[in-house]
Amino acid sequence: MSAARRDAEGVDLAKYLAECRAMVLDEIRAMVPQGSRASRVLYDLMLDYPMRDAKGLRPALCVAACRALGGPLEGALPSAAVLELYHNAFLIHDDVEDRSEKRRDALTLQRLHGVPIAVNVGDAMLALALQPLLDNMHRLDMGRALRILETVAVMARESAEGQAVELDWVRHARWDLTDDDYLAMVDQKTGWYSFIAPMRIGAIVAGASAEVLAALHDFAVALGAAFQIQDDVLNLQGREADYGKEIAGDLWEGKHTLILLHALRSMDAAERERALEILDRPRPDTVDPARDDLAGRLRRIVPALAEEGHLDATARQRLDALLADVTRTKTRDDVEWLLSQIDRHDSLNYAREVARARASAAGAMLSSWSWMKPSVHRAVLQSLVDYVVERER
């Protein structure tokens, strides 16, 4: 048994995650204004995503990094709560941007309340996240509070940049990408706010040196990449009930993943052409039932009118063409075909290998940290190394 494995022995990761999450939810509830006239129309909606069943990975990373370096729990909790607010605000805006249907086993906020309200709830969460960071000035010292604020500023910028890169790929149907392109995007889009910032902030609370912050940064980058790749794998392999999102939602959305990039590279020219044609089509729009109804009713009324002699061949042809053109969305067969290609080229295993290599690199770094004393918190970080690639949801 390796030293790394021994570290993680005896640690109940699920319990640690659940405890951190419970404490951070208490913090979040305390941050949300009570008895405001905006409670029903804003703050109740703001609590929806955070209260849904979730892993609570970011708060746990923040707390574990802080405590593994000898920092106090209560110093880290408000900032951990802020990270969770940012995370959920990003999820809400992501779900709008990706037109996602489900999030954590329930409908997305935009499906429940519409795009306008969802966008505003996300904005309100970002607004609310500011005050606890200012309160850090009194809770911690000025220097630490400022460094945490600066980390949050960088984090928000990195996330938006990563998101911008991915949205540009989607908008211009860019698929001529390398694994490194993908990993650089993921590092910015999710790595920063999910791994780098939580660990960095926890370490700042503990008063860590620049060298320690740099070491944690590299560890977090490797762990974050492994986590995101595994997320992509789960999206394509998972059953809906376990995973909490749609099955193969990434394919319906045409999301860029290491898996799909690998499959595209492995296809022959004709297959690749077909795949790109499918990926270029939008997903069927299930957001606006009134709209789908129009296409459906038109599809029934046009043949009937033609049969009764109310329109001629030209009208029939142009209306049919309009319908075919307008409804050029992905079909279930398309998605099944993409899945079969991914299967044939063993692209899930390819991605799993890359994820394992990253996690293993993170594990090696952690093993070398002689400056971090053994503790349950260090053991939690160690067990996360296995967890990110072994988790099933």
Place this chain on the structure above:
Amino acid sequence: MSAARRDAEGVDLAKYLAECRAMVLDEIRAMVPQGSRASRVLYDLMLDYPMRDAKGLRPALCVAACRALGGPLEGALPSAAVLELYHNAFLIHDDVEDRSEKRRDALTLQRLHGVPIAVNVGDAMLALALQPLLDNMHRLDMGRALRILETVAVMARESAEGQAVELDWVRHARWDLTDDDYLAMVDQKTGWYSFIAPMRIGAIVAGASAEVLAALHDFAVALGAAFQIQDDVLNLQGREADYGKEIAGDLWEGKHTLILLHALRSMDAAERERALEILDRPRPDTVDPARDDLAGRLRRIVPALAEEGHLDATARQRLDALLADVTRTKTRDDVEWLLSQIDRHDSLNYAREVARARASAAGAMLSSWSWMKPSVHRAVLQSLVDYVVERER
């Protein structure tokens, strides 16, 4: 001539606004990362709205309040730039939420690049706004920097609350509202970030006392209400080229205004029922160019086919009925009818009167401020009292 009038004499408001705006745009350009790999996909888009022709009211209010109280220009500029970033981020998200077509004489960001990119550009602007506020710690002193940050936190929260209240009214077709309901919403949604926060932040830079801050607050609330009501008036009276937005865009969007509330109150029961039925219908969807607008295209193709004799009266009638039934959007006739009601009940003049009363109250407050020495900056504040209700765009 009143003392207030004399104050404003000789001040070239347009020049003052233009100068403040030019300085703040320089600040904003300096804040946006150069040579980033996200430049093309993010930062260029971020500069689009700020660079479009605009009044630059918020920067001018911040600078004028600061300098009228003896504060230094260079201390206020970065915060004024942050306010302009927030303003433009809110505009981008508002345009998404209201499905607006035009902004400042050009297409909205969401019409140009789609909802996903527009939402993310707004988020990125909010992220970028944080760093200059942190740099205030070194530029000003810690106490002022913190109070400015706290003002921004409150401002962002008030805006989101006001927006939530309005979106709730829209979603549930709430029209049983008083003028006070409207004014309270406007105070939160636009008053805070457009008037209250700019003046407060300028005054904090100048080291103003709590009493001065409170006096400025009341002045800003009155001025902000007058400004927003005039904005609503201009939306309904203006010609598109002058105003920079759509003509009667507020009616297409079913936006709550003092004007419409007054007209609804003045209608008889049958008229009110018709008005509410119209307002309850969505505007025709022209929002997402990527998403093919079946209804819109059908609305163009059906008359063309009829004209060319490809379909008969029965087909035309059934297709029109299908469109009317399924899409149930507002028509130009609907909007014209609402405008005629507003005209008949003199609701524009009613709103103008309310705006003038608020502006006049603000003017009276300013006249009583013996603690603010005469200066070009005080004169600018004075001339804004007239400007907010007399402006034509």
